[in-house]
Amino acid sequence: MINYMTMIMVNIFEAKAKLSDLLDRAAAGERILICKRNQPVAELRPIAASRQAPRPVGGARGMVTIPPAFFEPLPQEEVDGFDAGRVFPPVMSTASRVAETPPRGTRAARPRGVRKRR
Numbered sequence: 001m002i003n004y005m006t007m008i009m010v011n012i013f014e015a016k017a018k019l020s021d022l023l024d025r026a027a028a029g030e031r032i033l034i035c036k037r038n039q040p041v042a043e044l045r046p047i048a049a050s051r052q053a054p055r056p057v058g059g060a061r062g063m064v065t066i067p068p069a070f071f072e073p074l075p076q077e078e079v080d081g082f083d084a085g086r087v088f089p090p091v092m093s094t095a096s097r098v099a100e101t102p103p104r105g106t107r108a109a110r111p112r113g114v115r116k117r118r
Helices: 012-017 019-027 076-084
Strands: 007-011 031-036 039-044
Touching: 007 012, 007 019, 012 019, 012 031, 019 031, 019 039
Parallel strands: 007 031
Antiparallel strands: 031 039
16 A cells, blocks of 8 residues: 655645644644745644553563673772862853953944944
């Protein structure tokens, strides 16, 4: 059996007028392309059904093996290597300049659309 996927295309005006019908069709499995002036902007499609039964336990049994060496203690030089480095990055000695005012004589950049006061 061959099942061809066809997609319905509707403009926003028609989608607003027939939203209930389009939602019913989407719930039945159809995909609807919503356009604005014949340009696609959104797709209405069904969401995946949620799981009704809990997942079975032990689905990967036999697929993963843990070697006995995993449970042996690490060599002392590797354990010491964990403690040797810095845990946190160094603290910056200078304050952040994000909230500071620019030095006099320089032009401060204003966000677009903001006018200079007079």
